[in-house]
Amino acid sequence: MRKKLTGLVALAATAALTLSACSSASVGSSGGSSDGAGKSIKIGVKFDQPGLGYQDGSKHTGFDVDVATYVAEKLGYKPSQITWVESPSAQREQMLQNHQVDMIFATYSITDARKQVVDFAGPYFVAGQDLLVASNNTDITGPESLEGKNLCSVTGSTSAQKIKDQYSKGVNLLERPGYAECVTALVAGQVDAVTTDDIILAGLAATPANKGKVKVVGHPFSTENYGVGLPKGSKATCEKVNAAIKSMIDDGTWQKLVDKNTAGTGYTPNKQENPPAQDACA
Amino acid sequence: MSEFLDILKHYDVLGAFWVNIQLTFWGALLALVIGTVLAVMRISPLSSLRWAGATYVNIVRNTPLTVIMTFLVLAVWTQLKISLAHDFALNFFLFAVVGLGVYHAAFVCEAIRSGVNTVPAGQAEAARAIGLPFLAAARIVVLPQAFRGAVAPLGNTLIALLKNSTVAVAASVATESSGAMKTMIEFRPDYLWPIFLTFAVGFVVLVIPIGLATTGLSRRLAVTR
Amino acid sequence: MVGGNIVGGIVVAGIAVWVLVVLAGKGQLSPAMWGPAVDARAWQFYYLPGLENTLRAAAFATVGAVVLGILLGMGRLAHARAVRWVCSVVVEFLRAVPVLLMMLFLNAFFGTAMKDVVADSAFTAVVVALVLYNGSVIAELVRSGVGNLPRGQAEAGLSVGLTPGQTLRSVQLPQALIAMLPAVVSQLVVVLKDSALGQIISYAELLRSAQILASGGGNPLQVLFVAAVLFILLNNLLSWVAHRLARRLSGRTAGRTQVPVTPDVAARRTVRPAAA
Numbered sequence: 001m002r003k004k005l006t007g008l009v010a011l012a013a014t015a016a017l018t019l020s021a022c023s024s025a026s027v028g029s030s031g032g033s034s035d036g037a038g039k040s041i042k043i044g045v046k047f048d049q050p051g052l053g054y055q056d057g058s059k060h061t062g063f064d065v066d067v068a069t070y071v072a073e074k075l076g077y078k079p080s081q082i083t084w085v086e087s088p089s090a091q092r093e094q095m096l097q098n099h100q101v102d103m104i105f106a107t108y109s110i111t112d113a114r115k116q117v118v119d120f121a122g123p124y125f126v127a128g129q130d131l132l133v134a135s136n137n138t139d140i141t142g143p144e145s146l147e148g149k150n151l152c153s154v155t156g157s158t159s160a161q162k163i164k165d166q167y168s169k170g171v172n173l174l175e176r177p178g179y180a181e182c183v184t185a186l187v188a189g190q191v192d193a194v195t196t197d198d199i200i201l202a203g204l205a206a207t208p209a210n211k212g213k214v215k216v217v218g219h220p221f222s223t224e225n226y227g228v229g230l231p232k233g234s235k236a237t238c239e240k241v242n243a244a245i246k247s248m249i250d251d252g253t254w255q256k257l258v259d260k261n262t263a264g265t266g267y268t269p270n271k272q273e274n275p276p277a278q279d280a281c282a
Numbered sequence: 283m284s285e286f287l288d289i290l291k292h293y294d295v296l297g298a299f300w301v302n303i304q305l306t307f308w309g310a311l312l313a314l315v316i317g318t319v320l321a322v323m324r325i326s327p328l329s330s331l332r333w334a335g336a337t338y339v340n341i342v343r344n345t346p347l348t349v350i351m352t353f354l355v356l357a358v359w360t361q362l363k364i365s366l367a368h369d370f371a372l373n374f375f376l377f378a379v380v381g382l383g384v385y386h387a388a389f390v391c392e393a394i395r396s397g398v399n400t401v402p403a404g405q406a407e408a409a410r411a412i413g414l415p416f417l418a419a420a421r422i423v424v425l426p427q428a429f430r431g432a433v434a435p436l437g438n439t440l441i442a443l444l445k446n447s448t449v450a451v452a453a454s455v456a457t458e459s460s461g462a463m464k465t466m467i468e469f470r471p472d473y474l475w476p477i478f479l480t481f482a483v484g485f486v487v488l489v490i491p492i493g494l495a496t497t498g499l500s501r502r503l504a505v506t507r
Numbered sequence: 508m509v510g511g512n513i514v515g516g517i518v519v520a521g522i523a524v525w526v527l528v529v530l531a532g533k534g535q536l537s538p539a540m541w542g543p544a545v546d547a548r549a550w551q552f553y554y555l556p557g558l559e560n561t562l563r564a565a566a567f568a569t570v571g572a573v574v575l576g577i578l579l580g581m582g583r584l585a586h587a588r589a590v591r592w593v594c595s596v597v598v599e600f601l602r603a604v605p606v607l608l609m610m611l612f613l614n615a616f617f618g619t620a621m622k623d624v625v626a627d628s629a630f631t632a633v634v635v636a637l638v639l640y641n642g643s644v645i646a647e648l649v650r651s652g653v654g655n656l657p658r659g660q661a662e663a664g665l666s667v668g669l670t671p672g673q674t675l676r677s678v679q680l681p682q683a684l685i686a687m688l689p690a691v692v693s694q695l696v697v698v699l700k701d702s703a704l705g706q707i708i709s710y711a712e713l714l715r716s717a718q719i720l721a722s723g724g725g726n727p728l729q730v731l732f733v734a735a736v737l738f739i740l741l742n743n744l745l746s747w748v749a750h751r752l753a754r755r756l757s758g759r760t761a762g763r764t765q766v767p768v769t770p771d772v773a774a775r776r777t778v779r780p781a782a783a
Contacts, residue, residue, distance in 0.1 A: 047719055050722065050723050054723060057551075057552045058551075086709075088709040090709070091618060094622050098626060150370060155456065172370040172371075174374070175456050177707070177709075178722055180721075180722030180723070181360070181718070184725050184727065185359075185360045188363055190359060190360055190363060209723070209724055209725035328512045329512060330512050330513075330516035331519070334519045340743070344700075344742035344743055345700070346699075346702075346703035347700070348706055348714060349714055352714065352718070352727075352731060353727075353731045353735070356731060361535065361726075361728045362533055362535070363533075441603075448608060451607070460605070460607045460707075463611055464611055467612075471619055474616060474620075482608060482609075485603050486600060486604065490603065
């Protein structure tokens with residue numbers, strides 16, 4: 001009987017070891033990307049933001065993904081050598097710190113607080129908080145006109161709170177885990193507006209399911225400098241990435257990628273800020 | 283210790299618990315109503331109703347509550363455009379109550395059924411023999427005894443419901459304790475331990491008395507045979 | 508009685524038809540909505556990887572919970588009062604704290620304080636939270652499993668000269684473990700269901716991968732329906748295994764093998780009405 005119990009524990013331990021041999025399945029990706037070439041780069045992007053970073057079956061689409069592909073190419077990586085890794089907002093710093101990813105293109109705003117723990121190349125885009133409304137809506141023109149309206153934003157984001165605190169106190173707030181769910185609610189007419197950075201809204205508006213049904217208001221009321229997140233102490237890489245971004249802007253690819261990912265929405269990025277000049281690497 | 287006071291001063295922790303208590307109260311009420319109806323269906327002489335009751339329990343019991351909550355907001359509210367209230371806060375609170383009620387009704391039903399099993403078959407037979415129709419026999423004779431026998435499992439279900447009320451965050455109720463805790467951790471990561479312990483101890487304080495009360499009650503109410 | 512049965516059947520079928528009519532009226536039954544929710548792309552890139560992550564988290568959690576449960580359960584039956592007391596406090600605490608709160612806490616904890624040790628904080632948080640809660644439930648199963656053995660088993664152990672600790676390990680526990688196996692399998696249903704809480708901390712399990720799929724297609728109703736069906740089928744399979752196991756094992760232990768009525772609810776001390 002004694003043996004049986006030890007055997008059971010041993011069995012459990014073996015099972016645990018066997019299980020730990022397999023690694024996490026990546027939702028939406030085509031599985032392992034072992035090319036045999038040996039050289040590969042792990043890039044963190046969003047998986048759930050159509051228009052910026054989205055897992056569309058085996059493909060990755062969106063502005064961030066396109067920019068990342070261009071930059072990686074300049075750094076000497078073919079698209080087949082890129083491994084896409086999901087980088088949820090709350091985990092970006094952590095993923096860079098333990099080298100789960102080599103760089104991050106995920107609507108990542110450059111802030112002083114973040115600069116303490118990670119390095120940034122870029123910016124490659126200057127976004128601003130804006131509103132997305134139904135395409136036939138005329139009475140919402142900015143954050144002040146949301147009194148008594150229904151507004152959706154993502155859980156834990158400061159953008160919705162900002163509207164409540166600074167512009168329209170009587171706004172009805174809904175929080176969902178992802179922007180796409182907010183837009184679904186907007187298309188269904190259950191909320192009047194969705195708020196976050198304009199390029200995110202434009203990207204969502206450009207998806208086939210939403211095309212023609214929603215529009216970006218076009219009065220951004222903040223500036224967010226999207227940078228490329230790098231592990232601390234990546235000055236050399238940072239300079240190479242900045243050079244790649246500059247050539248992307250100069251050869252017209254930047255404009256093409258913006259147009260491609262916001263096609264059909266009538267959206268144009270804030271002309272005064274875009275395309276941005278890159279900061280010096282720390 | 284000062285961290286705990288700081289947390290209680292800057293965040294409405296008690297308010298967050300109060301939302302969970304309200305969710306639990308209304309959710310329990312709804313679950314009790316649906317669950318009792320299901321239990322009557324499952325012991326009824328009509329096989330179609332027995333089948334319907336069993337199917338409900340089997341489906342709901344095997345669905346994660348998180349899926350139910352997400353479904354209510356994304357499918358029922360967003361896609362089918364069914365609203366329960368004009369005010370958003372109230373609307374999602376009510377959806378969360380519906381989710382909790384629908385889900386725990388399956389467990390209430392099973393609890394009552396286990397209570398029915400403690401009632402000897404002779405009781406129901408005697409009731410039918412003196413001419414009571416099924417519903418009257420259930421209402422007057424079987425269920426009152428069954429509820430007494432079901433106090434302990436019903437108490438367990440209530441405790442589960444209280445704990446599961448934290449899943450309301452999946453139905454966009456941002457003010458209850460898991461939503462509040464998430465926000466607090468995001469803004470004060472340095473207070474991670476005090477924040478967790480505050481909420482954890484809060485739940486221990488709420489759960490233990492329910493456990494003790496139902497244990498005591500079930501002893502007192504047990505039908506001596 | 509037949510008449511009543513027909514009426515009951517019509518009512519039930521009527522409700523089902525009404526739901527379908529409402530759905531059709533809102534355009535929810537169209538192939539455009541269902542196609543992207545059930546085609547090969549949805550399975551290959553969303554449901555199956557999500558399911559794989561759900562099953563992986565559940566498998567790790569189950570193994571861990573059984574180990575933790577046996578340890579805590581033995582601790583609660585230990586001879587030394589201090590050990591008994593500490594284990595009781597731990598078990599009561601873990602059973603009272605909602606799993607979601609543990610997950611939120613652990614996700615932040617692994618992501619900050621433990622970031623050099625833990626590679627994937629969301630996955631680890633899901634697994635550890637499930638281990639802690641279900642371990643405490645299994646600890647209670649161990650305790651009641653030993654308690655449900657006929658007293659003669661312990662007496663026999665003691666009378667052949669074994670110490671109480673040896674009796675527990677060599678005589679009572681092995682039989683209690685077999686008796687509680689069906690209950691452990693049905694506890695798996697709880698593990699599997701609670702793994703869906705991982706969605707809230709962005710763990711890419713079945714529910715979250717379904718949501719990502721729906722965010723591109725604008726069809727959450729259809730996609731979540733498929734995800735729910737997968738959960739239900741899987742859990743039904745587990746319940747069926749639990750019942751088969753209970754029947755097969757009943758001859759191999761002096762304890763009672765049974766599947767608890769409400770596996771979702773951590774059974775608190777079972778109170779049996781005093782026999783008169």
